[in-house]
Amino acid sequence: MRAERTSAERGSAKALTPKGEATRRRIVDGAARVIRSRGVAHTSLDDVREATATSKSQLFHYFPEGKDQLLLAVAAHEADRVLDDQRPALDALDDWPTWIVWRDIVIERYRQQGRTCPLSVLVTQLGREVPEVQSIIVHLFERWQGAIERGILSMQAAGSMPASVDAASAARALLAGIQGGVVIMLATGSVEHLESAIDHSLDALRVAP
Amino acid sequence: MRAERTSAERGSAKALTPKGEATRRRIVDGAARVIRSRGVAHTSLDDVREATATSKSQLFHYFPEGKDQLLLAVAAHEADRVLDDQRPALDALDDWPTWIVWRDIVIERYRQQGRTCPLSVLVTQLGREVPEVQSIIVHLFERWQGAIERGILSMQAAGSMPASVDAASAARALLAGIQGGVVIMLATGSVEHLESAIDHSLDALRVAP
């Protein structure tokens, strides 16, 4: 249970052969799949074992610190997915059409995801006694907000967004709106709030005619 | 595990004597306290038993459907707390000073709450196989958003907020911003996003001078 060693994440793993790496990947992918469909709380290591055609010893061979370490790897995997799903628009918010495309991608992505948020579920499961989980989320938010902020600055430079607004603060507000929209969607099943949140933020970024 | 009966919540309980009600309340309060400090995932019925000076049979006497039913009661309890903590300002958003007071209350409340959100943790734990948990959250959001919307309408009627904005949509965006601000705070420990979200929403509601 306890995660004593603070590293053991990406780099320092011990001599993985290509075959080993493939197996490790298969485990993480499979675990992510199972968790997405069933929820962490109802996913046992045996479920993962079965879904990935591996044995118990393999699970502990690749994740010697146990289940928490595996869940951490899954969380990192899911966090990457979140941003990947928004690309390439997220990295090219340089004109209004791209902003609208991005808006639609985000809304559609979460509409499809529906009532489950693998990431939130993993995070609350691992809880604060596993500090690495927070770094994953913080890092995700930083990258996400950074991309938005870069977009705003780029638009301001082009005169397409008002120079009067503080890009960093606006990016924070927009990111918060998205997160909240998703949270509310998890309960209500509707993206209505997500849409309102993004649209209100974007409205505030339109230049006065 | 299964919660077959859809009621068994507030009303229909079977003949509780004053003493019984007191015990039941003690259990819910105590469970909420333990969960807040330790997280659901690491709270067993024995922990609750110990913290509330009760016996196993009492737990099942008051919550015959088991742990899920108890967690549900705790969730309802925590949801009520959320709104209560914002009163009376939340119900009197009729002038700008009250809006600012409310804003400060919300931010301060969550600043103090810090990195734990008992409600989110309960909800993700119970998951979708317990439908009642969603009603609790949806109901919370409805009441919360309703109060905000009433405030906006009241301000518009007084000419203190622009009549051009759609009160319902603005309330949705503001609520989403708050939720997202809290979510981000859970990861980063900072209320910066919460502040940005609320302030940007309020800025959009100021009448042009």
Added chain:
DNA sequence: CATCGAATGGACTATCCGGTCCATTTAATG
């Protein structure tokens, strides 16, 4: 082909914990 470490298989253990059961005490009511 021999060797050695990585990769794999799967039985087994230890333990935690939700839930059951029955015995006992408390308290309200006639």
Added chain:
DNA sequence: CATTAAATGGACCGGATAGTCCATTCGATG
């Protein structure tokens, strides 16, 4: 004071599951 139902105490059970251990196979390298 007798009766009855609610309230309480706590031992016990059964299942689930994280983690261990050792034996076996695979594959690269000399």
